[in-house]
Each structure stands twice: as C-alpha cells, then as structure tokens.
Amino acid sequence: MRSLTAEQRDYAERAESVAAEFEEKAYTWGGDVPWENLHRLAEADLYCPSISEKYGGQGLSDVTAMLLTEAVGRVCPDTGWFTYMQSSVAPRAIDLFGSEAVKDEFLPAVTAGESFVSIAISEPEAGSDVGSMTTEVTEEDGQLVCNGEKTWVGGVPFGDAAVTWVRFPEGLGSVVVPFDDPGVEIEEVYTNMAGYAQTHFTIDDVVIPETHVLTRGEGAFKEQLVSLNWERLGSSILTVAWAEAALEQALAYAGEREQFGQRLDGFQGIEWKLAEMYRQVETAASLVYMSAAGAQGHERAPPRLQTSTAKLHCSQVAEDVVSEAVQIVGARAYQQGHPLEHLYRFARSRRIAAGTDEMQLNTIAGALKDDGLPVVSER
Template sequence: MTVFTVDQRDYAARAEAVAEEFTDDAYTWEGSVPWENLQRLAEKDLYCPSISEEYGGQGRSDLAALLLIEAVGRACPDTGWFTYMQSMVGPRAIDLFGSEAVKSEYLPAVTAGESFVSIAISEPQAGSDVNNMSTTVTEEDGTLVCNGEKTWVGGVPFGDAAVTWVRFPEGLGSVVIPYDDDGVEIEEVYTNMAGYAQTRFSINDVVIPDDHVLTRGKDAFKRQLISLNWERLGSSALTVAWAATALDRALAYASEREQFEQKLDEFQGIEWKIAEMYRNVETAASLIYGCAAGAQGHEEPPSRLRTSTAKLHCSQIAEEVVSEAVQVVGARAYQQGHPLEYLYRFARSRRIAAGTDEMQLNTIARALKADGLPAVSER
C-alpha cells in the first residue's frame, strides 16, 4: 500500500471517526438524501476537500478526496456516493473551469452540504458515444441558446443544476444549466436498482449566460476530458469502500455462524473465499492510491491508461466481492433490506456509471496502441 503523509493519515482518521456516526442509519436511505450526514462532514471541515477554500472546501489534494470517499463509503454507501459525486464530479468541474460568478453561485451551498450539482452527459440516442451528442449551444444575436435532451442524470429531484456537456459550433464543451429554468422540462424519471431517481430532461431554448460556460473550444474541453481521470479514481475508491464493508460483514458473520458443529470461518472453503476477497480489495486499493500518488493534481493528473484500468478493475472487483459476501452469509443476505443486498444493488451500478466496462477496455487498448506499455520509471 502507498505510504501516506502524516497529514493525509490524520485526515483519513478524522474522516473515519465522523463517518462512524453514520452507521446507525446506513442501509436505510433508499433513494433519499442523507443531508444531515453531508452537513456533519462539512461542519468538521471534511466535505469536498479538493474544492477551493474560498468556496467552502479545504483546498486539499484529490488524494484527500479519495481517502474521504473510501472512509465514508465504508460506513454508509449512500453518504459515500454523495461525497464522491460532490467532491469529484459536477462541483469539481465548476471549481476547475468555472467563472468567479458561477463558482460563487453554486459551490458554497454544495460544500456546506445543502445543495447538489449533477453531471449531464448521456443522451437517449448517443449513449456512451459522446461524439454523437446532439445537445447544442448556438449563438443568436450575441446570446447563447441551448437545446437538446439528457438522460440518466442523477440527483435532479433534489439538485439545483447540472454541469451539462454540449456541442458548440466549434466543438464539444460544457455549461451549467439550472433546473429551475423555464426551458428545462422533466420528461421521465426512472428509479435505479439502488433506489435513486435518474431523470431524462429536455432543454428548450435555455439562455446560457457567458459566465455559465465552463469549457468551450478544443483545448478547454480537452482539459475537462483529462479531469475525468480523477473522476474514475473517485468511482474506484467508492467501489473499494463497498467491497471492503462487504468483506467485513462476511468476516463477522462467518466468525459467529455455526454449521455442522463448527464455525463457518473454520471451513477451508470459506477461508479461501475470505482470502480471495481480501486479495481483491487490497490490490484494488493499491491500484487506486498508486495512481493518485504518482500524479501532481490537475496539472499533471494520472494517465488515462492507469485510471481506466483502475476503474475497470475496481468496478468488477466490487461486484465480485459483494456477491461472494452474499454467498458466505447465504439466504439472509439475499433478502430485501439486508445490508449486503443493499450493497450489491449499489455495486452493480459502477460497471455502467462513470464509463462502462467496455468503454474502459476501449480506452486501455487505444492507449496501449498509441503509447505502448509504460516503462518502469513511469509507474
């Protein structure tokens, strides 16, 4: 495992201590927002650590955000998801690329644990094919106007705005669109396996103020694409957290449950399962923090090759480990309302969200074809 600094270890320990307060209500949220948990993290100067201090964050590194996501995600899967989304996704894009006006408008409420900003990328026809997006921003008499449709957007019922990927005449870019704009219409709301709403909404002649444009032009949008490397690591830290807590529950159950006059954890078959589960959790965590430790913030982020590898591996490991934990516990874990059943519904999502397994495989293969295998000195 990567050796962290004293400050990073202290930060992680503080996060673990506060997150312990969330365990009593964990696995009960079922699609509602744990606002009190988010606000508790904010009160303790833990929430949104990599967002700038002037907007309520701590101005820490993205590595600190990964440590927070894992610590919180182990205690409460819902609070972990919100921590990831608001530390590494939509609000982080605003902090990195936004104007002073749009940062001041949205970030203070987010970092206080009182607001949610979504990310809106997918479209009904384009899916994962970003280059086929049809949501456009055109210039009409000096005014920017957006039209299009987005789907699978999380957080709309309780959110305030979405960082929305769009097509400008000169290429791809991104803007911030508030949900209360008259031109935003909710077309359909789906409930996913984890119990959360995902929304399809249309954008009809929404005027985009200049200060709500985040990225425009090839070079600017390229920077946003690079920032996805950190988002992939954030998703990876979240999945490792869920896998680790599943393993912990399997260990506890196996040490107490008796069958055939001996404890479950005395059967070699169960011992091997537990050993394999730990191997998977530990190698996944090492992959994440190894990527993060070798990067220098957003100026020199981890490579797309390594972060896509981490995202792919950790997403698959999470599903596998949680599934094996269900197998260890047996029928109880298969019942609705059991923490492991709850975790499985969460874990399965990460093989689709933040880039599907197949998209990560494409990225890995293309990076290897373009650049070759990294040298030892590049690890």
C-alpha cells in the first residue's frame, strides 16, 4: 500500500472508478484522440489535476497527476498518454512559467478536455543535444521574431499550439507558438509505431508576443529544466501503468488457458515469469513514488538523480514486462489489433521519448560525479 494522503487516496479511487468506463473502447483508438474520455475526466474534476484551479485544473500536487496517469493508463493506454502529456508536460510549463494572458488563452480549453498543447524540442540536427538547437528568437524593430524548425512533435494534427524551445541572444528559452499562425508550415507528418502522428514543421518569421514568452535566459531556463524532473516521473508512471496492464492480461490468460492437461499458471516456468513480472512492476512503481515523496510543486521538484533513474528503469521494465506477456499469450498476442501488440508498440516509445536511455545514463553519471552517492537521509 503506497503512502498516500487521504485526499490522494480518494482521488485515486475516483480516478479508478471513472477509468473503468474506458475499458470497452480501450485499444481501439488507432491514433485518434479519445476526446470523450478526456471530457469525462474533466466533468468528474479529475483531468489536469496539477494545473491551477483558476484555469480549470484542481491545483493539486504533481504526485496526484501521476495517480491519474497510472489509474487511467492501466485501463486505456491511449487515454493515459493524454493525461500524462497534458498534466505534466507542455500545459504544466505554461502554468508554471507563463503570463496571465497566455494561461487564459490556452489552459481553460486544455483542462476542459477540448484542446491539446504539444512540446517541441527536437530539430532535424538537434535531438538529445539541446545545446545545438538553431531555432531562434531575435529582436527586430521592437518585436520578437522566431525562425527555425522542429521535428518529432506529437499532437500537431489535433493540437492548438506548442511550447517551443528556442535560442534567444542571451541563451536558451521557451515560447508558445500557435499552429494556426501563417508562419507555421507543416512539412512532413510521420506515423509512429503506436499509430500516432509526429510532425516536422517550420517557423518562418513568426512574431512572438511578449505574453507568449515562458522562459528566457540561463536562469529562467534552468528553472524549466528542473521542472522536467516531474515530466520524467510522469513518463515513468505511464510506463508502469502499461506494464501493469500487460501483467493483468498475462495473469488472466494463464489462469484460463489449458495445455497438457493443466492451466498455464500451473507450470512453474510460467509461475516464475509472472512472479518476476510482478517484481519488476512493483519495484518500478515504488521507485517512482519514492522519488516523488516529499517533493511538492515546482519549487520542490525531485532531484535529477532520482528522476532519471526512475525514467530509465521504468521504461526498460515496461518493455520487458510487455514482452514477457506476449511470450505467455503466444501467437494471439503477436497479431495486429491484440491489446498486447498495442502495448508493445507503445512501451518501446518511452525508451526514446522524454529523454533516451542514454541521456538518462549521462544524467545519472553526472549527478553521481557532481554530488556523490546520496546519504541515507536524502534517499
């Protein structure tokens, strides 16, 4: 039993109750947006829990946002991805760093389950190497003008804007770029393994109002980098939810399927697989919530060492557990349209998205070199 406050436990139970309504259509979205599920969560005062109440969220902790992602993602992987993206990524950055004007412009529609805001970081020649970004904002005739290009951006076909990482003359920063600006041009749309579109778009002389600037300069941008620790934990709990979904399906199948005169879960080889899958899922979930314990809000975000460790571990656990579930179910799970086939394609993405395995290893090694091994009181 996880150490939750009474409020968090009540929230998680309500989230589980509403998520149960999504089971019938789970694994059928095929790249479409589960808008009806997002509307339902918003109606139940569950959606975007960590966004400020003033803009339609619940003003609750980032830990609560992870509880929602886990409860929903375990039932409907697609809806889980949306809850994670809109609670912990781009809209969260707008809420933390944006002007009142940009918050009023974008957040109410997001929290109502009617809009989507993307995150745009990668460029054709700058993926993990953020320092090599060339998309820039310059000052021309008293205006801020943005030029550049971004790629692998999710949500563009159904989104309204992107929190876009850019280079200012004084250093890195971030701005909000609406997709309907005439200077934004869609160049290519790719379909990833999970069936969702990722987009390459260019930004040509787009005027950025001062109200659309989120962070600018080394100090402000460093705050945004710190806030990414919550995004890493959000991604981590999303992969845990998918692993839990796969384990549940493997347990159900092994308890029903008979071979050689007995149920599959009666074979020690299968028993050990299931036990090992549970060990991986439970340790992964515990690592996420332990990393988040005691850290509330942007000012007390969890350290990079813990969050990168959780991101790395949980992404690998999800892929391993889903793969073992496919092995247990066998040929049925290998067919297109099977829930486990769907989960397998989803799980593989998280070892790349929100920071590759290799970048997490670099971060972990850097934190250890800088700060050493955490003492007992800091763990």
